[in-house]
Amino acid sequence: MSQRFQRHWVERGCIVAAVLTATLVCVLSYVLDRSRRLELASNGQIDLLKGNLNDRWSVFGALSAAEVRIKPADDGIVEVDILPNTPSWSDESSGVSQTVGLFSPGWYEFVGEFQAKANDSEGIGAQLELHSGRWRFIAKADSHSTGTWQKIDVYLRPSDSYPGAEVSCRFWASNGDRTGRALFRDMRFVKIVGTPPPSAIEFDLQRKERARLGGLGHLHNSSLGSAGAAVLFLATVVGICWSML
Amino acid sequence: MVALSVRLFGDYPWGWRAANALIGTALVPITYLLVRRLFRSRLAASIAAVLLLCEGMFLISSRLAMINIVYITTGAWAYLVLWRFVQDPRPRTRRIELAAMGLLLGLCVSTKAAISEVAVLLALSVVAFTLADPMPTLSIPGLTNFATKRVIGGCGLVLGLVLLVYLTVFLIFDWVVWHGIGGFVAYHRHVIQHNLDFPASFPNASPFWSWPLLLRPYAYWSKNPLNGSVEVLWCGGNPLLWWAIIPAILIAGVRGYTHRSVPWIFVTAGYVANMAMWIPIHRYLFIYSYMPALYFGLLALCGDLEQCWIGNARRWEHLLLLAPLLPCLILGLRLIWAALAIFSISIAYLALSRRLEGWDGKFVCLIFVFATLATFAYFLPLWVDIPLSQTGYMSRMWLNGQGLANWL
Numbered sequence: 001m002s003q004r005f006q007r008h009w010v011e012r013g014c015i016v017a018a019v020l021t022a023t024l025v026c027v028l029s030y031v032l033d034r035s036r037r038l039e040l041a042s043n044g045q046i047d048l049l050k051g052n053l054n055d056r057w058s059v060f061g062a063l064s065a066a067e068v069r070i071k072p073a074d075d076g077i078v079e080v081d082i083l084p085n086t087p088s089w090s091d092e093s094s095g096v097s098q099t100v101g102l103f104s105p106g107w108y109e110f111v112g113e114f115q116a117k118a119n120d121s122e123g124i125g126a127q128l129e130l131h132s133g134r135w136r137f138i139a140k141a142d143s144h145s146t147g148t149w150q151k152i153d154v155y156l157r158p159s160d161s162y163p164g165a166e167v168s169c170r171f172w173a174s175n176g177d178r179t180g181r182a183l184f185r186d187m188r189f190v191k192i193v194g195t196p197p198p199s200a201i202e203f204d205l206q207r208k209e210r211a212r213l214g215g216l217g218h219l220h221n222s223s224l225g226s227a228g229a230a231v232l233f234l235a236t237v238v239g240i241c242w243s244m245l
Numbered sequence: 246m247v248a249l250s251v252r253l254f255g256d257y258p259w260g261w262r263a264a265n266a267l268i269g270t271a272l273v274p275i276t277y278l279l280v281r282r283l284f285r286s287r288l289a290a291s292i293a294a295v296l297l298l299c300e301g302m303f304l305i306s307s308r309l310a311m312i313n314i315v316y317i318t319t320g321a322w323a324y325l326v327l328w329r330f331v332q333d334p335r336p337r338t339r340r341i342e343l344a345a346m347g348l349l350l351g352l353c354v355s356t357k358a359a360i361s362e363v364a365v366l367l368a369l370s371v372v373a374f375t376l377a378d379p380m381p382t383l384s385i386p387g388l389t390n391f392a393t394k395r396v397i398g399g400c401g402l403v404l405g406l407v408l409l410v411y412l413t414v415f416l417i418f419d420w421v422v423w424h425g426i427g428g429f430v431a432y433h434r435h436v437i438q439h440n441l442d443f444p445a446s447f448p449n450a451s452p453f454w455s456w457p458l459l460l461r462p463y464a465y466w467s468k469n470p471l472n473g474s475v476e477v478l479w480c481g482g483n484p485l486l487w488w489a490i491i492p493a494i495l496i497a498g499v500r501g502y503t504h505r506s507v508p509w510i511f512v513t514a515g516y517v518a519n520m521a522m523w524i525p526i527h528r529y530l531f532i533y534s535y536m537p538a539l540y541f542g543l544l545a546l547c548g549d550l551e552q553c554w555i556g557n558a559r560r561w562e563h564l565l566l567l568a569p570l571l572p573c574l575i576l577g578l579r580l581i582w583a584a585l586a587i588f589s590i591s592i593a594y595l596a597l598s599r600r601l602e603g604w605d606g607k608f609v610c611l612i613f614v615f616a617t618l619a620t621f622a623y624f625l626p627l628w629v630d631i632p633l634s635q636t637g638y639m640s641r642m643w644l645n646g647q648g649l650a651n652w653l
Contacts, residue, residue, distance in 0.1 A: 006607070007288050010554060014291030017618060018273065021298040028629050029308065054472035064635075065473040096471070103257050163256070226426035231412055238347075238405040244398025245340045 044191040046100050048112070048167060049078045049184055060168070061094025068096060075185070082171055082180035095126070097168035100189060102132075102158045105206075107196055110156065110165070112187030113149040116141035117180060124173040126182050128152065133162035135205050141182075149185065155196035159209035165189070247310060261310040269307020269314045273297055275321045280547055282328040283508045289551035295614060296543050299621035301628040302482040302536060308629065309465065309478070316356040317536055320364040323349035327368050331375050331507075340402075343372065347403040351410020358411070359440075360537060363518050365407055371511065372399045443528035451649060453523035456535035457542075459487040460650045463532070475638040479627035480533055481652060484643065485573045485620045489613070490516075490542030492565035497545035500552075512548065515541035550613060553606035560598075563609045567594070570616055576643040577623065 048056070053070045057080075069081045080096055102108055116126035118141040127140040130152075139152050158164065167187070171180035196202045246264040254260035276297050281290035297303060306314040323346050330342035350368060354361040376395045415429070451461035462481025469475060494516050501509030519538035523530065549566060552558040558566075570590065574583040590612060598605035626633050627641060644650040 007554070010610075011288050011291045014288070014295045014614070017614070018291070018294040018298050021295070021618070021621070022270070022273070025298070025304060025625075025629065028625070028631065032630055052472075055470055057471050059469045059471060065469055065471050068471055070471050101258070105256070227412065227416060227429065230426050231409065231416075234405050234409040234412065238402055238409060241398045241401035241405055242340060242344070244394050245336070245343070245402065 046189040048098055048100070048187040048189075049076065053078060057096050057098050059094070060097055062092045063094040063096075070096065073183075078184045078187075080169060080180075080182045080184070084179050093170060093172070095168055095170040097166055099164060099166045101164045102189065102191075103163050104191055105163075107155055107157045107192045107194070107202075108165075109153065109190045109192050109196070109200075110167075110188075111151075111153050111190065112167075113151050113185040114139065114141070114169075114182065114187075115147065115149050116169070116171075116182040118142065122173075124171075124180065126169055126171045126180060128182075129166075129168045129170060130154065130156075131166040131168065132156060132158050132164065132205055133209075135203060135208075137203070153201070155192070155200050155202040157202075157204045157206045159205040161209060162205075246315075262308060265310055265314055266307055268318045269303065272303065272307075272314065272318045272321055275318065275325055276544075279321060279325040279328065280544060282325065282332060283511070283544065284548050284551060286551050288554060289547050292550050292610075292614065293543065293547035296486060296547055296617060299617045300483050300486050300539070300543065301479070301621070301624055302533065302539060305465070305478060305480060305628045306533070306536070312356050313533055313536055316353045316361050317540055319349050319353040319356065320361060320537065321540065323353060323364065323368060327371055328508075331371060343399055343402050344406060346372075347406025348410055350403065351407040352414070354407055355411050355414040360519075360522070360534065363515075363522050363537065365404070367511075367515055367518060369400050369403060370514075371507075372396075372403060374507075440528055445527055445529055447529035449531065450529035451532055453520060453526075453530060453534070455649055456532050456538070457487065457491050457520075458650075459484050459532075460644065461532055462652050464653075470632075473635060474632035475635055476630050476632050477627055477638065478630055479624075479652075480531070481624075481627070482539065483617065483620050483624060484576075485569055485613075485617055486543065486546070487539070488569035488572060489546055489566060490539065492568060493546035493549045494542055496549050496558075496562050496565060509545075509548070512541050512545040516545065550610045554610040556603040556606050558606050558609070560605075563594070563605060566609055566613060570612070573616065573620060577620070 049072070053072065057070055059065055059068055063082070067083050069079075069083060071079055073079045110130055112128070114128045116128075118125040125141055127138055128150075129139075130137040135156075137152075137154055137156075139150055142148075142150065156165070169182050169184075171182070173180065246268070247261060250262075250264035251260045254263050273294050277290045277294045279290075280293040281287055284290075303314065303317070306317070326342050326346040326349060330339055330346065333339050333342060346368060350361070350365050353364055373396045376399045377393060412429075418429075418432075449461065449463035455461055459482060462479060465478040465480045467475070467477040494513060497509050497516075498513040500506060501513050516538050519541060523534070549558065549562065553563060553566065567590070571587065574586050577583075578586065594605055594608055597608050624641060625631065626637075633641070639645075642652040644652045
């Protein structure tokens with residue numbers, strides 16, 4: 001009797017533990033996913049330089065968060081500084097990035113202004129990159145016109161398989177002890193209605209992907225005869241085996 | 246199913262992942278029912294449900310839109326029907342059970358053909374064995390009637406349905422891409438050749454023998470925000486469970502051999518077969534391919550723990566099951582706390598084994614389940630992407646050497 005009572009007690013305990021664990025996982029999943037979901041604002045745009053920049057921007061490559069400072073300056077400018085005493089950051093491709101989901105199908109305009117400390121003779125520089133799947137658009141900081149803003153304005157329609165984009169700023173230097181600096185201004189994705197204007201720089205990643213995968217245009221040449229025969233044969237085998245049991 | 250989920254919930258990450266979340270959740274009650282049939286014990290089934298929920302590899306696979314949890318769940322469901330078939334004496338319902346199992350195994354193979362063949366072979370072996378011998382035992386006379394009409398019929402029904410489902414699932418490809426059965430065969434030859442051409446090494450890849458030791462888990466995705474935290478989705482499991490599965494399978498094998506017990510032989514054979522299939526494969530592999538073997542390992546582990554609870558386990562089995570706690574305590578706690586915990590557990594175990602008969606096994610079972618829950622809570626941030634401090638993240642990366650043993 002006592003043995004049965006103990007077993008019953010442990011069974012109940014295990015079931016309670018299972019239910020609690022499942023609840024914990026579900027609640028955490030929901031709360032965490034909700035906090036990370038990036039929604040389009042009511043005006044149909046995602047501003048990359050608003051909100052808590054330290055939460056939204058990440059480091060990649062050899063940089064650690066302690067080696068980078070991102071802070072809003074005047075006039076909506078955001079300043080990214082690679083701090084000194086970081087001899088490791090230039091050893092591999094390093095920088096800061098932000099990923100956004102572009103889940104609403106259609107065209108997006110990416111606009112932004114960028115300037116970076118660049119000097120060819122010192123071997124330092126930076127470039128702004130826009131990635132979406134395998135595609136990338138690169139704007140390299142001009143070392144001859146330091147201090148002037150480079151405006152980027154491109155249109156892209158994300159592919160079906162990668163409905164998102166990553167904006168990154170990559171820094172480099174010939175010596176590890178150099179610092180890096182970049183300024184961003186007015187950087188955002190805007191969902192547009194219809195197609196981009198005729199003179200705009202545009203990248204239709206959806207069309208490219210669909211062309212690569214092939215469409216249904218050659219359906220009329222297809223034949224289901226042999227596959228149908230195979231299905232029929234297997235169905236007969238199944239029927240015979242069923243009757244043997 | 247993902248397409249259906251996207252249709253229902255929208256073309257958003259939540260919609261992509263909802264189907265797998267449901268399928269992964271279904272694995273818990275399926276496992277409960279399977280273990281209840283397998284070991285005829287609700288206690289073992291309850292323990293299995295807890296262990297499965299606390300295993301991070303299954304959790305993360307249920308949270309991502311990847312195929313692994315689908316073939317594991319359909320495979321487990323097929324095993325559940327298989328054991329219903331084994332324990333069902335009525336010939337009429339048995340036929341339906343075989344058909345249902347064939348359909349489920351067909352879905353399993355359609356999801357991941359390269360691994361699921363082991364599930365089919367295992368199921369066919371049990372079907373053949375059961376039909377050849379109405380009372381499933383390992384007696385030699387039972388084996389003499391092996392090639393009977395019923396065996397051929399049963400195995401043919403299952404195999405035929407597996408192939409039929411596989412062909413039907415890919416019928417749209419036959420139609421659009423392959424242009425009939427010739428294209429179907431050519432595609433599969435191409436896939437096999439493509440896999441043979443893969444190199445042996447790749448970043449984050451690991452040899453199959455290293456999987457039970459959890460030497461090379463890796464991050465599916467990671468992010469280092471400028472706020473100094475670390476966010477990661479870790480393709481790794483609960484180390485206590487992974488390391489305990491090695492002795493659990495050993496114990497299951499010994500039990501199967503000494504007691505001539507088909508359920509114990511089944512879980513051992515399932516584990517061994519799912520590991521052995523990798524021996525001839527020389528392309529690079531990733532640790533998530535251990536999941537089918539891991540599943541059998543968990544079945545063995547819950548059976549072993551239930552035997553501990555009811556007092557059927559011997560001293561060496563207790564010690565083997567407690568042994569994986571040692572590395573977890575040493576790597577997870579500071580040395581002084583680990584030593585204290587090990588000392589306390591040893592004293593408690595010795596005291597119980599001398600003073601209270603049968604309580605030593607219960608202690609092993611309870612301490613193991615408790616430690617599993619604690620380890621799960623500790624590693625949970627790595628599976629559900631809870632931001633961690635750099636220190637918190639590094640303290641969870643128990644192995645971070647230069648070679649294969651690296652969790653980073």
